[in-house]
Amino acid sequence: SQQGEEDPQALSIQEGENATMNCSYKTSINNLQWYRQNSGRGLVHLILIRSNEREKHSGRLRVTLDTSKKSSSLLITASRAADTASYFCATDARGQGAQKLVFGQGTRLTINP
Amino acid sequence: DTGVSQDPRHKITKRGQNVTFRCDPISEHNRLYWYRQTLGQGPEFLTYFQNEAQLEKSRLLSDRFSAERPKGSFSTLEIQRTEQGDSAMYLCASGHGGGLSYEQYFGPGTRLTVT
Numbered sequence: 001s002q003q004g005e006e007d008p009q010a011l012s013i014q015e016g017e018n019a020t021m022n023c024s025y026k027t028s029i030n031n032l033q034w035y036r037q038n039s040g041r042g043l044v045h046l047i048l049i050r051s052n053e054r055e056k057h058s059g060r061l062r063v064t065l066d067t068s069k070k071s072s073s074l075l076i077t078a079s080r081a082a083d084t085a086s087y088f089c090a091t092d093a094r095g096q097g098a099q100k101l102v103f104g105q106g107t108r109l110t111i112n113p
Numbered sequence: 114d115t116g117v118s119q120d121p122r123h124k125i126t127k128r129g130q131n132v133t134f135r136c137d138p139i140s141e142h143n144r145l146y147w148y149r150q151t152l153g154q155g156p157e158f159l160t161y162f163q164n165e166a167q168l169e170k171s172r173l174l175s176d177r178f179s180a181e182r183p184k185g186s187f188s189t190l191e192i193q194r195t196e197q198g199d200s201a202m203y204l205c206a207s208g209h210g211g212g213l214s215y216e217q218y219f220g221p222g223t224r225l226t227v228t
Contacts, residue, residue, distance in 0.1 A: 103157070
Protein backbone atom coordinates (compact mmCIF):
# COMPACT_ATOMS: atom_id res chain seq x y z
CA SER A 1 0.00 0.00 0.00
CA GLN A 2 1.16 3.54 -0.62
CA GLN A 3 1.58 5.97 2.19
CA GLY A 4 1.77 9.24 0.36
CA GLU A 5 -0.88 11.05 -1.56
CA GLU A 6 0.02 13.75 -4.01
CA ASP A 7 -2.25 16.61 -4.85
CA PRO A 8 -3.20 17.45 -7.50
CA GLN A 9 -3.03 14.24 -9.51
CA ALA A 10 -2.50 16.30 -12.65
CA LEU A 11 -1.40 19.88 -13.21
CA SER A 12 -1.13 21.82 -16.47
CA ILE A 13 0.42 25.28 -16.55
CA GLN A 14 2.04 27.69 -18.98
CA GLU A 15 5.79 27.87 -19.35
CA GLY A 16 7.26 30.42 -16.98
CA GLU A 17 4.60 29.95 -14.31
CA ASN A 18 5.27 28.34 -10.96
CA ALA A 19 4.08 24.82 -10.19
CA THR A 20 3.17 23.65 -6.71
CA MET A 21 2.58 20.03 -5.77
CA ASN A 22 1.58 18.74 -2.38
CA CYS A 23 2.18 15.45 -0.62
CA SER A 24 0.61 14.03 2.50
CA TYR A 25 1.76 10.98 4.40
CA LYS A 26 0.56 8.91 7.33
CA THR A 27 3.37 7.82 9.66
CA SER A 28 6.33 9.50 11.32
CA ILE A 29 9.30 9.78 8.98
CA ASN A 30 13.07 10.14 9.00
CA ASN A 31 13.07 12.13 5.79
CA LEU A 32 11.02 12.88 2.69
CA GLN A 33 12.31 12.84 -0.85
CA TRP A 34 10.97 14.12 -4.15
CA TYR A 35 11.63 12.33 -7.43
CA ARG A 36 10.88 13.13 -11.06
CA GLN A 37 9.99 10.55 -13.67
CA ASN A 38 9.83 11.25 -17.37
CA SER A 39 7.40 9.09 -19.30
CA GLY A 40 8.40 5.42 -19.24
CA ARG A 41 11.75 6.06 -17.60
CA GLY A 42 13.44 5.65 -14.22
CA LEU A 43 13.17 8.07 -11.35
CA VAL A 44 15.53 10.98 -10.88
CA HIS A 45 16.25 12.11 -7.32
CA LEU A 46 15.48 15.82 -6.89
CA ILE A 47 15.79 16.72 -3.25
CA LEU A 48 15.76 15.23 0.25
CA ILE A 49 14.45 17.03 3.31
CA ARG A 50 15.06 15.67 6.78
CA SER A 51 12.36 15.48 9.41
CA ASN A 52 14.00 18.25 11.44
CA GLU A 53 14.12 20.64 8.47
CA ARG A 54 11.26 22.90 7.42
CA GLU A 55 12.43 24.21 4.06
CA LYS A 56 15.06 23.39 1.50
CA HIS A 57 16.09 24.91 -1.82
CA SER A 58 17.85 23.48 -4.84
CA GLY A 59 18.03 25.64 -7.93
CA ARG A 60 14.45 26.33 -9.04
CA LEU A 61 13.08 23.84 -6.51
CA ARG A 62 11.75 24.71 -3.09
CA VAL A 63 10.53 22.01 -0.71
CA THR A 64 8.73 22.54 2.55
CA LEU A 65 7.94 19.99 5.23
CA ASP A 66 5.36 20.26 8.00
CA THR A 67 5.69 17.22 10.21
CA SER A 68 2.79 18.32 12.43
CA LYS A 69 0.48 18.12 9.41
CA LYS A 70 2.40 15.25 7.81
CA SER A 71 2.64 17.16 4.58
CA SER A 72 5.19 18.50 2.13
CA SER A 73 5.11 20.73 -0.90
CA LEU A 74 7.33 21.02 -3.96
CA LEU A 75 7.49 24.34 -5.75
CA ILE A 76 9.07 24.61 -9.18
CA THR A 77 9.64 28.22 -10.13
CA ALA A 78 9.85 29.62 -13.66
CA SER A 79 8.73 26.33 -15.19
CA ARG A 80 10.17 25.06 -18.47
CA ALA A 81 8.85 22.59 -21.02
CA ALA A 82 11.54 20.15 -19.86
CA ASP A 83 9.90 20.06 -16.42
CA THR A 84 7.03 18.08 -17.93
CA ALA A 85 7.09 14.81 -15.97
CA SER A 86 5.51 12.95 -13.08
CA TYR A 87 6.64 13.98 -9.62
CA PHE A 88 6.58 11.63 -6.64
CA CYS A 89 7.15 12.14 -2.96
CA ALA A 90 8.65 9.26 -1.03
CA THR A 91 9.03 8.70 2.68
CA ASP A 92 10.87 6.24 4.84
CA ALA A 93 9.17 5.38 8.09
CA ARG A 94 10.87 6.33 11.33
CA GLY A 95 12.07 3.40 13.38
CA GLN A 96 12.20 0.95 10.51
CA GLY A 97 15.83 1.45 9.60
CA ALA A 98 15.11 3.88 6.77
CA GLN A 99 15.49 1.01 4.33
CA LYS A 100 12.59 1.27 1.93
CA LEU A 101 10.82 4.19 0.38
CA VAL A 102 7.06 4.46 0.26
CA PHE A 103 5.86 6.45 -2.73
CA GLY A 104 2.69 8.36 -3.43
CA GLN A 105 0.80 8.06 -6.69
CA GLY A 106 2.45 11.12 -8.16
CA THR A 107 1.46 14.38 -9.80
CA ARG A 108 1.57 14.54 -13.59
CA LEU A 109 2.88 17.98 -14.51
CA THR A 110 2.49 19.35 -18.03
CA ILE A 111 4.21 22.58 -19.02
CA ASN A 112 2.63 24.15 -22.07
CA PRO A 113 4.93 26.25 -24.31
CA ASP B 114 29.85 7.40 -11.34
CA THR B 115 28.12 5.62 -14.21
CA GLY B 116 24.75 5.37 -12.50
CA VAL B 117 22.53 2.37 -11.94
CA SER B 118 22.08 0.16 -14.99
CA GLN B 119 19.43 -2.46 -15.67
CA ASP B 120 19.23 -5.14 -18.30
CA PRO B 121 17.17 -5.77 -20.32
CA ARG B 122 15.25 -2.53 -20.74
CA HIS B 123 12.26 -4.34 -22.21
CA LYS B 124 11.10 -7.93 -21.97
CA ILE B 125 8.10 -9.53 -23.60
CA THR B 126 7.34 -13.04 -22.48
CA LYS B 127 4.52 -15.53 -22.64
CA ARG B 128 2.58 -16.47 -19.57
CA GLY B 129 4.22 -19.33 -17.73
CA GLN B 130 7.76 -18.53 -18.80
CA ASN B 131 10.55 -17.57 -16.42
CA VAL B 132 12.34 -14.24 -16.71
CA THR B 133 15.44 -12.81 -15.06
CA PHE B 134 16.44 -9.18 -14.75
CA ARG B 135 19.82 -7.78 -13.81
CA CYS B 136 20.74 -4.64 -11.92
CA ASP B 137 24.21 -3.12 -11.60
CA PRO B 138 24.26 -0.52 -8.82
CA ILE B 139 26.57 2.45 -8.40
CA SER B 140 29.86 0.81 -7.48
CA GLU B 141 30.39 2.24 -4.00
CA HIS B 142 26.78 1.70 -2.87
CA ASN B 143 26.21 -1.20 -0.50
CA ARG B 144 22.41 -0.95 -0.46
CA LEU B 145 20.31 -2.23 -3.34
CA TYR B 146 16.53 -2.11 -3.72
CA TRP B 147 13.97 -3.54 -6.12
CA TYR B 148 10.64 -1.84 -6.75
CA ARG B 149 7.72 -2.54 -9.05
CA GLN B 150 5.68 0.15 -10.75
CA THR B 151 2.41 -0.30 -12.59
CA LEU B 152 0.90 2.26 -14.93
CA GLY B 153 -0.27 5.39 -13.21
CA GLN B 154 1.06 4.36 -9.80
CA GLY B 155 4.13 5.11 -7.76
CA PRO B 156 6.81 2.46 -7.27
CA GLU B 157 6.16 -0.22 -4.66
CA PHE B 158 8.94 -1.77 -2.62
CA LEU B 159 9.78 -5.42 -3.31
CA THR B 160 13.04 -6.23 -1.56
CA TYR B 161 16.25 -4.77 -0.16
CA PHE B 162 19.86 -5.92 0.13
CA GLN B 163 22.68 -4.61 2.24
CA ASN B 164 25.80 -6.01 0.62
CA GLU B 165 24.88 -9.63 -0.15
CA ALA B 166 22.31 -10.01 2.62
CA GLN B 167 18.62 -9.77 1.72
CA LEU B 168 17.27 -7.91 4.74
CA GLU B 169 13.67 -7.20 3.84
CA LYS B 170 11.04 -8.62 1.50
CA SER B 171 7.62 -7.22 0.75
CA ARG B 172 4.50 -9.31 0.86
CA LEU B 173 4.23 -8.40 -2.82
CA LEU B 174 7.16 -10.74 -3.42
CA SER B 175 5.35 -14.04 -3.84
CA ASP B 176 7.17 -17.36 -3.88
CA ARG B 177 7.44 -17.05 -7.66
CA PHE B 178 9.85 -14.16 -7.17
CA SER B 179 13.43 -14.54 -6.06
CA ALA B 180 16.20 -12.00 -5.81
CA GLU B 181 19.89 -12.47 -5.26
CA ARG B 182 22.97 -10.36 -4.81
CA PRO B 183 25.64 -13.04 -4.60
CA LYS B 184 28.79 -10.97 -4.19
CA GLY B 185 27.28 -7.77 -2.92
CA SER B 186 27.60 -6.13 -6.31
CA PHE B 187 25.04 -6.78 -9.07
CA SER B 188 21.63 -8.26 -8.32
CA THR B 189 19.19 -10.44 -10.22
CA LEU B 190 15.42 -10.64 -9.90
CA GLU B 191 13.81 -13.80 -11.26
CA ILE B 192 10.11 -14.34 -11.81
CA GLN B 193 9.03 -17.92 -12.35
CA ARG B 194 5.85 -18.98 -14.13
CA THR B 195 5.01 -15.42 -15.11
CA GLU B 196 1.41 -14.23 -14.98
CA GLN B 197 -0.23 -11.35 -16.80
CA GLY B 198 -0.44 -9.49 -13.50
CA ASP B 199 3.36 -9.43 -13.38
CA SER B 200 3.39 -6.93 -16.25
CA ALA B 201 4.99 -3.81 -14.84
CA MET B 202 8.14 -1.73 -14.74
CA TYR B 203 10.75 -3.25 -12.43
CA LEU B 204 13.03 -0.62 -10.96
CA CYS B 205 16.33 -1.09 -9.20
CA ALA B 206 17.87 1.53 -6.94
CA SER B 207 21.06 1.76 -4.92
CA GLY B 208 22.27 3.90 -2.05
CA HIS B 209 24.92 4.44 0.56
CA GLY B 210 24.68 2.84 3.98
CA GLY B 211 25.00 4.56 7.33
CA GLY B 212 23.18 7.41 9.02
CA LEU B 213 19.46 7.90 9.17
CA SER B 214 18.79 9.30 5.73
CA TYR B 215 19.13 7.35 2.54
CA GLU B 216 18.93 8.83 -0.92
CA GLN B 217 18.22 6.19 -3.50
CA TYR B 218 19.39 6.40 -7.10
CA PHE B 219 17.25 4.59 -9.62
CA GLY B 220 18.08 2.77 -12.81
CA PRO B 221 16.06 3.16 -16.02
CA GLY B 222 13.92 0.12 -15.24
CA THR B 223 12.99 -3.09 -17.03
CA ARG B 224 9.55 -3.04 -18.57
CA LEU B 225 8.00 -6.51 -18.49
CA THR B 226 5.04 -7.43 -20.65
CA VAL B 227 3.47 -10.84 -20.11
CA THR B 228 1.22 -11.95 -22.97
